[in-house]
Amino acid sequence: MTEFAAAAPAHAPVVEETSTGLNTRKVLMWTFLGSECMFFGSLIGTYLVYRGRYLPGQLIPKDVFEIPYTSVSAFALLMSSLAMVLALAAIQRGDIKRLKIWLLVTAALGLIFLGGQVYEFTSFGAQGLNPNVSTFGTSFFVLTGFHGAHVSMGVIWLLSLFMLAARGQLNQARSLDVEIAGLYWHFVDIVWIIIFTVVYLIPV
Amino acid sequence: MSAQAMVHPGEKPHPQSREYVILAIILSAVTGIEVAAWYWEAIRALMIGGVVIDLLPPVLIVLSAFKFALVVMFYMHLKFDHRLFSGFFLFGLGAAGFIIVVFIALFHFLRAPFPVT
Amino acid sequence: MRMRRGLWLLLGLFVVLALAGCAREISGVVQFAADAPDAPQTTVFPLSDTGRRVQTLYELIFWMALVVFVGVEGALLYILVRFRRPAGGVASQTHGNTRLEIAWTVIPAVILLIIAVPTIETIFSEDAPSASASENQIRVEVTGHQWWWEFRYPELGADVVTANEFHLPVGRTAFITMTSADVIHSFWIPKMTGKMDAIPTRVNHIWFTAQQTGEYYGQCVQFCGTEHADMRLRLFVDTPQDFDAWVRRQSQGAQAPVTSTVGLAAVGARVFQSGACPGCHTIRGTPAQGKVGPDLTHVGSRTTIASGVLTNNLENLTRWVTDAQAVKPEAKMPTLGCEANTGTGPPTTCITRSDVDAVVAYLRTLQ
Amino acid sequence: MATIAAPVAQRGLLARPTEPTGLWSWLTTVDAKRIGILYGTSAFIFFLIGGLEALMMRSQLAVPNNTLVAPGTFNALFTMHGTTMIFLVVMPMGAAFFNYIVPLQLGARDVAFPRLNAFSYWVFLAGAVLMHLAFVVQTVPDMGWFAYANLTERAFSPNNAVDFWIIGLQVLGVASLAAGFNFLVTIINLRAPGMSLMRLPLFCWTTMITSILMVLAFPVITVALIQLMFDRLFGTNFFNTAANADPILWQHLFWVFAHPEVYILILPAMGIVSEVLPVFSGKPLFGYPFMVYAVASIAFLSFTVWAHHMFVTGLGPVATSFFAASTMLIAVPTGIKIFNWLSTAYGGALRLNTAALMAFGFVGMFTIGGLSGIMHASPPVDTQQHDTYFIVAHFHYVLFGGSMFGLMAGIYYWFPKVTGRLLDEAIGKVHFWLMFIGFNVTFGPMHFLGIDGMPRRIYTYPTGMGWDLWNLVATIGAFTIALSVLAFMVNAFKSLRSGEIAGPDPWDGRTLEWSVSSPPPHYNFAEIPVAAGRDAFWLQKYPTSGGHGTAVAAAHGDGSGHNAEHGEHVHVHLPDPSYWPLAAGGAIFLAGLGVLFYLPLIPVGLFLVIVSVVAWSLEPVNG
Numbered sequence A: 001m002t003e004f005a006a007a008a009p010a011h012a013p014v015v016e017e018t019s020t021g022l023n024t025r026k027v028l029m030w031t032f033l034g035s036e037c038m039f040f041g042s043l044i045g046t047y048l049v050y051r052g053r054y055l056p057g058q059l060i061p062k063d064v065f066e067i068p069y070t071s072v073s074a075f076a077l078l079m080s081s082l083a084m085v086l087a088l089a090a091i092q093r094g095d096i097k098r099l100k101i102w103l104l105v106t107a108a109l110g111l112i113f114l115g116g117q118v119y120e121f122t123s124f125g126a127q128g129l130n131p132n133v134s135t136f137g138t139s140f141f142v143l144t145g146f147h148g149a150h151v152s153m154g155v156i157w158l159l160s161l162f163m164l165a166a167r168g169q170l171n172q173a174r175s176l177d178v179e180i181a182g183l184y185w186h187f188v189d190i191v192w193i194i195i196f197t198v199v200y201l202i203p204v
Numbered sequence B: 001m002s003a004q005a006m007v008h009p010g011e012k013p014h015p016q017s018r019e020y021v022i023l024a025i026i027l028s029a030v031t032g033i034e035v036a037a038w039y040w041e042a043i044r045a046l047m048i049g050g051v052v053i054d055l056l057p058p059v060l061i062v063l064s065a066f067k068f069a070l071v072v073m074f075y076m077h078l079k080f081d082h083r084l085f086s087g088f089f090l091f092g093l094g095a096a097g098f099i100i101v102v103f104i105a106l107f108h109f110l111r112a113p114f115p116v117t
Numbered sequence C: 001m002r003m004r005r006g007l008w009l010l011l012g013l014f015v016v017l018a019l020a021g022c023a024r025e026i027s028g029v030v031q032f033a034a035d036a037p038d039a040p041q042t043t044v045f046p047l048s049d050t051g052r053r054v055q056t057l058y059e060l061i062f063w064m065a066l067v068v069f070v071g072v073e074g075a076l077l078y079i080l081v082r083f084r085r086p087a088g089g090v091a092s093q094t095h096g097n098t099r100l101e102i103a104w105t106v107i108p109a110v111i112l113l114i115i116a117v118p119t120i121e122t123i124f125s126e127d128a129p130s131a132s133a134s135e136n137q138i139r140v141e142v143t144g145h146q147w148w149w150e151f152r153y154p155e156l157g158a159d160v161v162t163a164n165e166f167h168l169p170v171g172r173t174a175f176i177t178m179t180s181a182d183v184i185h186s187f188w189i190p191k192m193t194g195k196m197d198a199i200p201t202r203v204n205h206i207w208f209t210a211q212q213t214g215e216y217y218g219q220c221v222q223f224c225g226t227e228h229a230d231m232r233l234r235l236f237v238d239t240p241q242d243f244d245a246w247v248r249r250q251s252q253g254a255q256a257p258v259t260s261t262v263g264l265a266a267v268g269a270r271v272f273q274s275g276a277c278p279g280c281h282t283i284r285g286t287p288a289q290g291k292v293g294p295d296l297t298h299v300g301s302r303t304t305i306a307s308g309v310l311t312n313n314l315e316n317l318t319r320w321v322t323d324a325q326a327v328k329p330e331a332k333m334p335t336l337g338c339e340a341n342t343g344t345g346p347p348t349t350c351i352t353r354s355d356v357d358a359v360v361a362y363l364r365t366l367q
Numbered sequence D: 001m002a003t004i005a006a007p008v009a010q011r012g013l014l015a016r017p018t019e020p021t022g023l024w025s026w027l028t029t030v031d032a033k034r035i036g037i038l039y040g041t042s043a044f045i046f047f048l049i050g051g052l053e054a055l056m057m058r059s060q061l062a063v064p065n066n067t068l069v070a071p072g073t074f075n076a077l078f079t080m081h082g083t084t085m086i087f088l089v090v091m092p093m094g095a096a097f098f099n100y101i102v103p104l105q106l107g108a109r110d111v112a113f114p115r116l117n118a119f120s121y122w123v124f125l126a127g128a129v130l131m132h133l134a135f136v137v138q139t140v141p142d143m144g145w146f147a148y149a150n151l152t153e154r155a156f157s158p159n160n161a162v163d164f165w166i167i168g169l170q171v172l173g174v175a176s177l178a179a180g181f182n183f184l185v186t187i188i189n190l191r192a193p194g195m196s197l198m199r200l201p202l203f204c205w206t207t208m209i210t211s212i213l214m215v216l217a218f219p220v221i222t223v224a225l226i227q228l229m230f231d232r233l234f235g236t237n238f239f240n241t242a243a244n245a246d247p248i249l250w251q252h253l254f255w256v257f258a259h260p261e262v263y264i265l266i267l268p269a270m271g272i273v274s275e276v277l278p279v280f281s282g283k284p285l286f287g288y289p290f291m292v293y294a295v296a297s298i299a300f301l302s303f304t305v306w307a308h309h310m311f312v313t314g315l316g317p318v319a320t321s322f323f324a325a326s327t328m329l330i331a332v333p334t335g336i337k338i339f340n341w342l343s344t345a346y347g348g349a350l351r352l353n354t355a356a357l358m359a360f361g362f363v364g365m366f367t368i369g370g371l372s373g374i375m376h377a378s379p380p381v382d383t384q385q386h387d388t389y390f391i392v393a394h395f396h397y398v399l400f401g402g403s404m405f406g407l408m409a410g411i412y413y414w415f416p417k418v419t420g421r422l423l424d425e426a427i428g429k430v431h432f433w434l435m436f437i438g439f440n441v442t443f444g445p446m447h448f449l450g451i452d453g454m455p456r457r458i459y460t461y462p463t464g465m466g467w468d469l470w471n472l473v474a475t476i477g478a479f480t481i482a483l484s485v486l487a488f489m490v491n492a493f494k495s496l497r498s499g500e501i502a503g504p505d506p507w508d509g510r511t512l513e514w515s516v517s518s519p520p521p522h523y524n525f526a527e528i529p530v531a532a533g534r535d536a537f538w539l540q541k542y543p544t545s546g547g548h549g550t551a552v553a554a555a556h557g558d559g560s561g562h563n564a565e566h567g568e569h570v571h572v573h574l575p576d577p578s579y580w581p582l583a584a585g586g587a588i589f590l591a592g593l594g595v596l597f598y599l600p601l602i603p604v605g606l607f608l609v610i611v612s613v614v615a616w617s618l619e620p621v622n623g
C-alpha cells in the first residue's frame, strides 16, 4: 500500500529499482526545478519591489525597452522548447539522426536568444542604463543576466549531448539523459515567459 | 519483464510530434496576442460600467500563465507524469508565487508612497 | 537511588528559586506600581496610554502562556516521576487516540484565538492616535545618526533642534516620526511605549501620551555598527509650563559670548570657530553650520553628552573634546586634542590643552 | 549470502582511489557513514569555537562598564557566535545524523548520490574555513548574523570583513542545497521494501521535511547574498540608499530564508526525540500519523511567517496582523508534537538514562522557548521585546534547549551504533545535570534582562540599569555549561578507549539501524531488510506484538517495483571512493579565496570546478 506505487516513469523502458519506481536522477531534477522556482522568484520579487521606484532623471523601462525586438528573441526561446521535445521524441523512437538535428536546432535557438540579449545589453548600456545607475538598472540586469547564465548552461548541456550522440553514445535506452536536459531547458523557457510579461510587457 | 508490461494501466498516452507542433502554434499565437495587446492602446483605458480600467496587466498575466501551464503540462509532461513531480514543482512554484505577491503588496500597496530623499 | 532523588530535589529547588527570582517580574505584570521600580528601562511599568495598552495585552498572553507552561511542565514532571521503570515493568502498547489528538488541536487553537483578537485590535489602535488624542498633539521628528539622535519639532519652528535629549509636555499626545541619515536604527523609550525602526528612505511613526513627568531612558535597539551600545537617549516629560520655557530657550540662538565678560569662553568661541568644529557642528547665531554632528547651540543645557555616555560636566567635556575616540571608539568625531593619548601621536592639526579648556568653557555657556 | 565486490584497481587518468584505510581513504570516501562522522566531528569542533566566543561575550557582560573586550571585537564575537552555532554546528550536526542514521533506518546501503554527498561535506568545510579565514587576517565580520543592509554596504563597512561572511555563507549554501537534494531523493527512492511513507521512522520524516525546507529556502539567501556581494564588489544598487534603494528588501529576503531555517534547525532534533522517547518508554510513538501531519504543516506554514522578525519596521497594520496570525498558527502543530511526546511517555516504562533525560529536557525546555515565541508573535508586545535579551532568551531556549538538547540525545543514543561502545552513564548524568542547570541559569535570567529593557548586541551597559545581577548570574551559568561540555568530552574520549562494548542493539531499539552490528559494516545490510510495518526492527524481534501493517503484506513487497525475491543472491555493489568531490570542493574554495583576495582567482576556481565535474561524470562507474 505504498502511496507512490502508482505510475511507472514516463518514458523509461524499464522500471527503476527504487521505492517509487521513479528514476533517481529525474526525481533530483524535479526537486531542483522546485528549488529554482524560489531562486527566480526572489530575483523577480526584487525587480518588482523596485518597479516604479524611479528618481527623476533616471532611465525608466519605457525609455529603453524595444518590444518588437524582444518579442522575436522570446519567440526564438519558445520555439526552442518545441525543438527540445522533438529531440526527446526522436530519441525515444530510437531516431538518432533526428535527435541530433533537433538538439542542434534547440541549441541554435538558444544561441539566438543569447545573441539578442547581448545586443540588448549593449544597446541599453549605450543609452546609459547599467547596473550601477539605478535600482531599475541593477534589478533588471541581474535578473535577466542570471536567466541568460541559465540559458548558456543549457546550451552547453545540449551541445555535450549532441557530441555524445555524434559519437554514438546516446541510444534509445539512454533517452532519460535527453529528457532530463529537456526538463531544465523548458524550465528556463517558462521563466522567460514570466520575465517577458512581467518585466517587458506590463507597462509601469 | 517487457517494457510494455510495466506501463501502469493508469498512465495516459503521451502526445506525439504532431501534437507538439500544434502546441507550438498555440503558444506562438498567444505570444502574438500578448504583443498585440501591448500595442492596442485602448485596452489600457477601457470604460467598464462607468469606470476606467486598465485591462492590459490582467490580460497579460492570464495569457502568460496559460503559456506557462501549457509548456509545463505538455512539453515537460507533468500532466502525464507521476504526481510526486507535480508536488515538488508546484510547492516550489507556490511558495515563490506567494512571496512575490506578498512583496508586491508590502512594497506597493500596504504603505504610504516612499518619500524620495 | 538516593543520589537520583537528590537530583530531583535539586531540580525542584531550582524551579522554586527561579520562580522566586522572577517574582518581581511576575508581580510586575499584574499590578502597576505607582512608583516605577528600579530598572529605568523596564518594559512592564509603562507610563503612557499606548504603553499601557501593550502591557494589558502582554499580561493576557503572559497568563495564557503560564497556564500552558504549568500544564506541560507539570505533566512532564508527573510522567517522569510516575512512570520511572518499576523494576521490570512493561509498558502498554498504545498507538494513539484520535479524540485526544483533536482535543489538543482545538484547545490551543482556542487559546490562540483569545490572544489573536485583542492583538489585532491593538495593532490597529497603536497605528494611529484616536481623533481626540490627535487634536492637541505635538510632533517630533527623530533622525538616527551613527551614533546619536537628532530631534526636531516642526510645529515649534525650525530653531528647535536638539540632540540625544528631548522634552515633551505631560498629558499631550506626542506623534513621533523617525528616519535615519545613514543605517537602520531603532527608537525606543521602554517606559513610554514600544520601539520603532528608523530606516533610511522611510519614515515610521509611533505615538503616545506621557502620563507622568520625569526623566526616561531609552536607547537604540537595532544594531547599527561599532557604537550601537552607546547610542542612548533621554526623554524629559515636563509640566506644560516647564516645557514652554524649555522651548523658548531652545528657540533662541546662542548667547553671543564673543563679547561676554567670561574671558575664557570668549577665547573658546574664537577657537571653536577657527578650528575643525564648524565643519561638523552647528551653533545657531554663529557661522558654525556643520551638519555632521549634533547641534551644539544649547549643548550646555543637556545633562549628558555623546548620546548618554558621559554626564555633562567640565571634566567630561574636556575628555570628550580632547579625545573623543578614547571615550567612544570609532565615533564619527575625531580625536582633536594634542594631549590625546592615541598611541600614534597627536592628530596633525590638534588643539592645545589651553584651547581645549577655552572651548569647553565656551560650550558650557551655551545653555 | 552477500558477497562484497572488492574495489577493482583500475588504471588510467580517471582511475578511482582504492585505499581502504588511512588519510586518503577519508579524503576520497563516499561512504555516508564516514561522511557522517566527518560532519559530526567538524560540527563539534565548531561548537567549541562558537562556545568559546560565547564565553568571551559572557565574560565581557558579567559586570557593567567592563573593558575586557573592545566594542568592535564584541560585535565580531556575537556575529561569529551566531553564524557558527547555526550554520557550522546545528546544521552539520543534523547532517551527521542524516548521513549516518537515515540510510540505516531506511534499510539502504548508501544515499542516492554518494559522490554528491561527499561533495556536500567538502563544500561545507570550504565555506566554514573561508569564513574563519577572517580571523587570520583580522577583519572579522561584525554586523550580526542577519547582516542587515545597509550597514553591510561598502559605505558603512569598508573593509572586507562582511565579504568573509558573504562568501562563507554562499559556499555553505551550496553544500546545504546539495545535501538537501540528496536526502530528499534518498528518502523518497531508497526505502527498503515494505517501508511505505507512513512506515518511515519519524527521524526520516523530519529529515525529509528538513531537506525540502533547505531546497526551497536556500535559493532565497543565495539571491540575497549575490545581491549584497554585487553591491559590494561591483557597485550595484540593491541596498544602496543613496540610489533610493530600500534596505528593508534585504530583511524580507533574509527572513524568507531564515524563518524556514530555524525549522531546519529544530526538525532534526524533533525527529531524534521522536526516536529516543519511544525506545526508552518501551512504547511506540503516540499518534504517529498526527506527528507526520504536524511536521508537514510546519513546513508549509514556515514560508508564511517571516515578517514576524520585522514587526517594528513599519509593515503597516494589515500586513502586521497577517503575519501575527500566521505565526501563532504554528503553535498548533508544534503543540500536537509536544502532547504526543508526553503521551508516548505516559504509561510507559521509562528508562531514564542520559539519552532519555536529554530528550525529556528537550520537551521541557523547547516548550518554554515556544511560549516566549508566542509572546513575540503578538506584534504590540513584540515592540517591547524585539531586539532585547528577551529575544536572546527565546532563541536560546529553542536552539539550545531545543536543538542542542535534541542533538545531544541523539549523540547518547547513537554513539554506541557509531563507535560500538557505550558512553558512560555516570558521567553522562553529570553532563546532563550540569548542562541542564547551567543552561537555565544562563538563559533563564535573560528573560528578566529583556523585561528590564536590556537590548541585545550591546558590548557594555552602565550601572544603575538593574541589569547587573542577572548578567552576572548568566555568566556563571555559561561557565557551568562549559563544564558540562568538558564532562561530555571526557566521557567521549574515555568511552572511545575503554567504553563498554555495546553490541548491535543495546537499547532494545525499534528501527532498522539496531538490526546490524555496531559499528555497522561498510555495506550496512548484507541483505536488504523488509519492513513489515512501522518500527520495522521491533516487529522482527517481537512479531506477535502487532504493529501497523502485517508481515504477510510485507512479504509480498509493496508492489513498488522493488523485488524482494531477488534478495537471495545479492552481490553488493558499493560505490568506489572518488577524488573529484574533494577536488570540486577545493576548486570552490579557490574561487571563494578569489572573491576575498584576488578577483582573477574566481574564473580559475570556477574553471577547476567544471574540470572536476567533467572528470566526475566521466570517471568509471564502479564495476
Ligand code: HEA
Residues within 6 Å of the ligand: C065, C068, C072, C107, C108, C109, C111, C112, D146, D262, D263, D265, D266, D308, D309, D327, D328, D330, D331, D332, D334, D335, D336, D338, D366, D367, D368, D369, D370, D371, D372, D373, D374, D376, D377, D378, D382, D385, D386, D387, D391, D394, D395, D398, D399, D402, D403
Ligand atoms: C530552533 C529555532 C526556533 C524555533 C523552533 C522557533 C520557534 C518559534 N519562534 Fe522563534 N526565533 C528563533 C529561533 C526559533 N524560533 C531565532 C534564532 C530568533 C531570533 C533571530 C534573531 O533575531 O537573531 C527567533 C525570533 C523569533 C521572533 C522575532 C522576535 C523579534 O526579533 O522581535 C518571533 C516572533 O514572532 C518568533 C516566534 C516564534 C514562534 C511563534 C515559534 C513557534 O514555532 C513556537 C511553537 C511552540 C510552542 C508554542 C510551544 C509548544 C506548544 C504547546 C505546548 C501548545 C500550546 C501552546 C499555546 C496554545 C500557545 N521567534
Ligand code: HEA
Residues within 6 Å of the ligand: D047, D048, D049, D050, D051, D052, D054, D055, D057, D058, D078, D079, D081, D082, D083, D085, D086, D089, D090, D144, D145, D146, D392, D396, D399, D400, D403, D404, D442, D455, D456, D457, D458, D459, D478, D481, D482, D483, D485, D486
Ligand atoms: C544553536 C545555536 C546557539 C547556541 C548553542 C548558543 C550557545 C550560547 N550562546 Fe548564543 N547565540 C546564538 C545561537 C546560539 N548560542 C545566536 C544565533 C545569537 C545571535 C547572534 C547575533 O546577535 O547576531 C546568539 C547570541 C548570543 C548572545 C547575545 C549577544 C548579544 O546580543 O550581545 C549571548 C550572550 O550571552 C549568547 C550566549 C551564549 C552562551 C553562553 C551559549 C552557551 O550555551 C555556549 C556553550 C558552549 C560552550 C561553553 C563551549 C564549551 C567550550 C569549552 C569547554 C572550552 C574548550 C575549548 C577548547 C578545547 C578549544 N549568545
Ligand code: CUA
Residues within 6 Å of the ligand: C144, C145, C147, C184, C185, C186, C220, C221, C222, C223, C224, C225, C228, C229, C231
Ligand atoms: Cu543606532 Cu543601534
Ligand SMILES: [Cu+2]
Residues within 6 Å of the ligand: D258, D259, D262, D306, D308, D309
Ligand atoms: Cu522566525
